[in-house]
Amino acid sequence: MDFIIEATLKAVADLYQTTLTAQEVNLQQTRKEFEGQVTIVTFPFTKVSRKSPEQTGNEIGAYLQSHVAEIAGFNVIKGFLNLSLSDSYWLTLYNQVVLSPDFGRLPHNGKKVMVEYSSPNTNKPLHLGHVRNNLLGYSVATILEAAGYEVIKTNLVNDRGIHICKSMLAWQKFGNGETPESSGLKGDKLVGKYYVIFDKEYKKQIDELKATGTPEDEAKKTAPLIIEAQQMLQQWEAGNPEVIDLWKTMNGWVYKGFDETYNKLGVNFDKSYYESNTYLLGKDIIEEGLEKGVFFKKEDGSVWIDLTADGLDQKLVLRADGTSVYITQDLGTAQLKYNDYHMDESIYVVGNEQDYHFKVLFLILQKLGKSWAKGLYHLSYGMVDLPSGKMKSREGTVVDADDLIAEMEQTAQVQTEALGKVQDFSEDEKNKLYHIIGMGALKYFLLKVDPKKRLLFDPNESVDFQGHTGPFIQYTHARIKSVLSRAEGEYNKTSDIEQLNSFERDLIINLTQFNDALSLAAKDFNPAAIANYVYELAKAYNKFYHENSILQAEKISTKNFRLQLSASSVKIIARSMNLLGIEVPERM
Template identity: 60%
Template sequence: MNLETYFFEKVTEAIKALYGVDVNEGLVQLQKTRKEFSGDITLVAFPLLKISKKGPEQTAEALGEYLSATNPEVSSYNVVKGFLNISMSSSFWLERMREIALQPNFGQGPDSGKTEMVEYSSPNTNKPLHLGHVRNNLLGASVSRLLKMAGHKVVQVNLVNDRGIHICKSMVAWKRFGNGETPISSGKKGDHLVGDYYVAFDKAYKAEIQGLIAHEISKEDAEKNAPIMVEAQAMLRNWEKGDKATIDLWTTMNGWVYEGFAKTYTDLGISFDKTYYESQTYLLGKAIVMEGLEKGVFYKREDGSIWIDLTADGLDEKLLLRADGTSVYMTQDIGTAVQRFSDEKLDDHIYVVGNEQNYHFQVLKLVLEKLGHQWAKHLFHLSYGMVELPEGKMKSREGTVVDADELVEEMIATARAMSQELGKLEGRSEEEAVQVSRLVGLGALKYFILKVDPRKTMTFDPKESIDFNGNTGPFIQYTYARIKSVLRKAQDLGFSATLAEKPQYQLADKEISLVKLVDEFPATIQAAAADLSPALIANYCFELAKEFNQFYHDLTILKEENQEVRSFRLVLSTQVSTVIASAMALLGIDVPERM
């Protein structure tokens, strides 16, 4: 059993023996010993003072003395104020490595019986995916893998925002300026082509505004009455009325976009169990809003628009249906939430959406509660920070975003250039060089984004992300490849990688440190899943790779003459490589067998 489970049992036994009490589970607080102190695991004595009737140091000392005297696996202990720091023996860690090596799915949590839905990506069909979408997709996919590994059933969904004023803007611009252009005639990916017309709309719109202002029309009126915007709004109304010509153009242009998205998703390793389309769900939302209006949850203004007043809850008044009857994002989110909890029998629903939508999800949850849906308490917004570049923020309307497809190509090209410069592609065929460059480039991109706490704004620097030293994907990939090289050489030499039945030797400090880190993998998965933070896995993986490299530097493996010691180190190396591969897979990153 792992250290925490083992020690919990021993502590409860000690409390029973010393104080004659069956201790409440919540009172036994264990934590990893802080680096500045000696020990493997720490017991917090303060919650136990009511049982011991003594001070924190006396309580910790009594427990430490008992544990040390009754458990040969405890090699030493020390007390720092109310904290008992326990060091485990070499034999404990030897046996723990044997247990880990015998577990085929080490790290996989038991079945929780819970079903979690994770919605991510949620692109608009008026532009290609960009760097911000990359963070969204990588987070959503990684969180889904974490929840699965923690023991939950996970349903990954995408909600495509395929209707609304945004796509109408691209459609109007294409009608005005396109001259029948298609992805085939232009040689462009469909999402890029449609995105170009979204940018063209914005340029034309700004020009029309300036033209109206030059004729002494106020800026506010100019923005409302610019002909191209009026046309886009009329197109949206025609769409909701089912106008055939509008629907035909909408279907064609969205089809171009979906083909483009599919390629980008494939490149990033993204897939979904189900895709929802706003065009198919917004009517359900509208029906629910009308029901809420009848029940008095919502109210109608003189212009016919429908609202909810949340001022008593510390928020404001929120629009749910426009005066012309068209819906807003809140309308369709209400509909999809109701549909999903009805269809899937969910325990929790997690929305992976940027922090600029914090207020939106606060309102969504509250509206659903007021409509009587108790499950609204199980809606969670994974609010992630924006991605910025060293030179500042990106702007979609101005076409200054970092395109996802171009970014992937740049990362792969940079990875190849750096790998060649460092001599890591020597002796490789062109096919192998392409494969390694792709693994390293995408690994660098994914790791650099996922190692940052999701809730923090981050700055993405492509050059910094591709480095074979430091806290980067390539460093971890290279460490994995190094371990696999050692294991291949051991196999060629006929060296055994099995543990002796009852090993007698004393582990070195570096061996113990490495076993301890491997042992922490399952707990790290559970913590990362609970916090919805792949960053915990990324940084754990870096610490493990760093610790292995120190172990590799300080101790011999293949040249070790003691067969028992050599076998243990090969087993340990094998387990480190397995955990690295598993941890990186949770981030969506492949690791190369050779590098």
């Protein structure tokens, strides 16, 4: 729209003998309730026109219409000049931009970005919170790749610590040699089962100690189970072969289970880091920080950093006994990842309960003089609730990711069969379709909202073929595919259309906005920009479809043009949904 800015500056110069800069011309997209496509805010020009915003708008509008061929008309609403661009402008833009083979992918920018997401614990299955994390991380990575970045998708697995030892100890004591094969349970579910059993038995021991008069805090520390778990952790850290073997076996069960869930979710990783390999990292960085005066030692030998001048607090970075805290290994892992890939940016997809932790982590790395620290970003996201309420993992009431996926497939089946459009599908085709629709509903519902917002997820609401949902967009894709399949390739022919009706024009306008939506989504690390764009595109296509005859158009040239518009629409819908990690069916 640079030509409008240039023409507006010339209008102001000719009408009011004043030279302005391009920054003083404020262009906006015209609001839907008004006629036009581009709006100029006229309030800033009143100081040079010495007239009302409306009069100023009318004068500039008349000037632009008479001097700029692409401007077909205008209207003024208070201080806003709404411009209608000509059909020839939109057709040229469509032919030169939308039909270009490169449309929908931005040029390489030479930058490398790492996106870290998932970050599960190996003591329990993935749950609803992990689902939002995985879908968000995978979509952001896909969007950044389309926006010209080289992307590395990573997963930092929390596979060590007291919580892992709790599952291991409970399996030793109560498992009777149970395995995924003997139990029929996925490995992650089996290990999670013993994490819950540990918690129940631990609580029993605490209650027994309290009954003998032991204070609760003391009971929590002296219960035999927690002492045994702590001893097991010490044995693990000392390299006890039996403990290490059990740890490897149970983690192996979990990874196999995770892979099944990741496959259902349609996400993957280029590299996995494991805390069992990184938990000793960071001690060199602590020494470096002490030498630079960034950290200080207290009398007991513990190492701290004082961040009070930055509005934070004092933070422990190494215990008095020389053992790491979380921030220590995170410092070391950040350095390890940079050494491995030398990326320009690194995005951590982690829930908003860790906001403070990442403020501290990034600030420490900056104070240590790490040049790459300015490229670190915490993509913070809100909790996901279900209508039944918040989830709690240790009580065994967590909303399991596999159960949620199965429920989505079941909901998709019920809704699809109610429409009665799958009678000629085989059982395999039906099951595949239910998975595509169910996952499309889940992913779209979670990604159409700004990541920072907490959201209430309703499975039934998400599978609505008429609402602001994934299935509505998937159904639009299938509808267009049906039209094109009946046209037998005629949409590849050129057409000499010169005039557009309002539905054709609106559809072209929507199509031309895809690259802008992609740029915005990449800049803000926000898939919602793509989700809401493709919803508007699907709505525009459905209006176009209902108001225009396509295959029975009155002229061959009109028919070919509308088929070509349909082909462009289906391509961009599929491209947009792909950026969200959503499959689109050929028919439904």
